[in-house]
Amino acid sequence: MTGAAIKPRRVLPGFSLSLGTTLLYVGLVILIPVAALMLKGAEIGPARFWAIVTAPRTLAALRVTLTAAALATIFNALYGLLMAWVLTRYDFPGRRILDALMDIPFALPTAVAGISLTALFSANGWFGAPLAGAGIELVYTLGGVVLAMTFTSIPFVVRAIQPVLEDLDPALEQAAMTLGARPWAIFRRVVLPAILPAWLAGSTVAFARSLGEFGAVVFIAGNLPFKTEIAALLAFIRLEEYDYQGAAAIALVLLIFALVLLAVSNLIQFRAARHLEPR
Numbered sequence: 001m002t003g004a005a006i007k008p009r010r011v012l013p014g015f016s017l018s019l020g021t022t023l024l025y026v027g028l029v030i031l032i033p034v035a036a037l038m039l040k041g042a043e044i045g046p047a048r049f050w051a052i053v054t055a056p057r058t059l060a061a062l063r064v065t066l067t068a069a070a071l072a073t074i075f076n077a078l079y080g081l082l083m084a085w086v087l088t089r090y091d092f093p094g095r096r097i098l099d100a101l102m103d104i105p106f107a108l109p110t111a112v113a114g115i116s117l118t119a120l121f122s123a124n125g126w127f128g129a130p131l132a133g134a135g136i137e138l139v140y141t142l143g144g145v146v147l148a149m150t151f152t153s154i155p156f157v158v159r160a161i162q163p164v165l166e167d168l169d170p171a172l173e174q175a176a177m178t179l180g181a182r183p184w185a186i187f188r189r190v191v192l193p194a195i196l197p198a199w200l201a202g203s204t205v206a207f208a209r210s211l212g213e214f215g216a217v218v219f220i221a222g223n224l225p226f227k228t229e230i231a232a233l234l235a236f237i238r239l240e241e242y243d244y245q246g247a248a249a250i251a252l253v254l255l256i257f258a259l260v261l262l263a264v265s266n267l268i269q270f271r272a273a274r275h276l277e278p279r
Contacts, residue, residue, distance in 0.1 A: 037251055044245045052249040060226040061234040062253065068142060068230070069210035072149035077203045080157025081195075087158075088165040102159070105152050110215030117148055118220045140222030145230065148216040153206035160202025164195045204265035208258045 044052070052058060087099050105113065121128040121138045128139065138144045168191065176186045214232040221228040231250055238246035 034255065037248060037255060044249055048245065049249050049252075052246050053253055057225055057229075058231075058234065058250060061229050061231045061250075064142065064145065064228060065211060065231040065254075066257075068145040068149055069207055071146045072153060072210050073203055073207040075146075075150055076154045076157045076206050077199070080154055080202060080206075081161055081199060083154075084158050084161040084165055088162055102155050105155050110152055110213065111219070113151055114148055114216040114219035117144070117151060117216065121147065121220070139220055140224065140228060142228060144220040144222075145217050145228055148220050149210035149213050152213055152216050153209040156206040156209060157199070157202035160198045160205070161195055164198045165191075168194050200265055200268055204261055208261060211254055211258055 053062075083102065087095065087102075118125075118139055120126050121131070121144065123129065123132045123137070123139070128137075131138065136143075138147055172190050173186050176190050181189070212232060213230075214236070217230055218233055221230065221233075223229050223233055231254055235247045235250040235254075238244075238250065
């Protein structure tokens with residue numbers, strides 16, 4: 001006599017309820033606003049949409065935004081990797097405090113960050129005064145926009161790489177060292193392939209975060225049209241002017257940039273992960 005088949009228990013109880021709640025949250029908070037923005041942009045019409053996005057002021061704002069976001073991402077990719085390496089590979093007094101400080105941009109309101117950066121790097125600020133003496137100005141320049149974007153997006157790179165470095169088996173590096181590999185060769189052939197997908201993911205999210213940054217930039221940039229005006233601010237200005245079509249068109253361009261970038265990043269990560277799979 002055979003007993004009735006025992007249905008395996010799910011690992012997580014209440015899976016259906018959890019999945020339904022998650023999908024509801026994603027739909028309300030992410031999908032519906034994105035779909036509404038796309039529909040609003042579609043209502044404009046191709047000719048009107050093209051006229052808005054190719055206007056000189058719009059092109060200048062997009063150029064400033066993309067340039068500053070790219071420069072901030074390059075810096076964050078290098079500095080974030082270095083900071084994650086220091087936090088995982090070295091033990092020193094104050095390491096836990098430094099690790100906690102990496103999350104300050106997450107907790108600090110972006111407007112507060114912008115005001116603080118402006119006060120620090122102004123001509124009479126703690127950091128701005130020495131820089132001004134050397135002929136370097138950041139406030140109300142493209143450098144200030146890059147600085148604000150760098151501050152708000154650096155944690156994405158650090159927190160993406162850090163857990164991968166912590167889980168990396170030290171035996172792999174030790175084995176390479178015993179075979180005579182130099183430190184740079186060990187990093188390039190052992191460490192870098194393991195952290196590359198996470199590094200790309202963190203850098204991509206940091207770039208996307210910089211594209212949409214508003215609060216931290218608006219105070220330090222000076223918002224000078226054709227010089228330091230970013231696309232997000234221009235969209236806000238169009239809203240204040242009751243030009244909803246103009247605001248929707250600019251926001252839709254930023255959304256398209258972010259989605260394309262995320263798609264390319266996911267493709268690169270997928271190929272990198274497949275390359276690392278044992279054959």
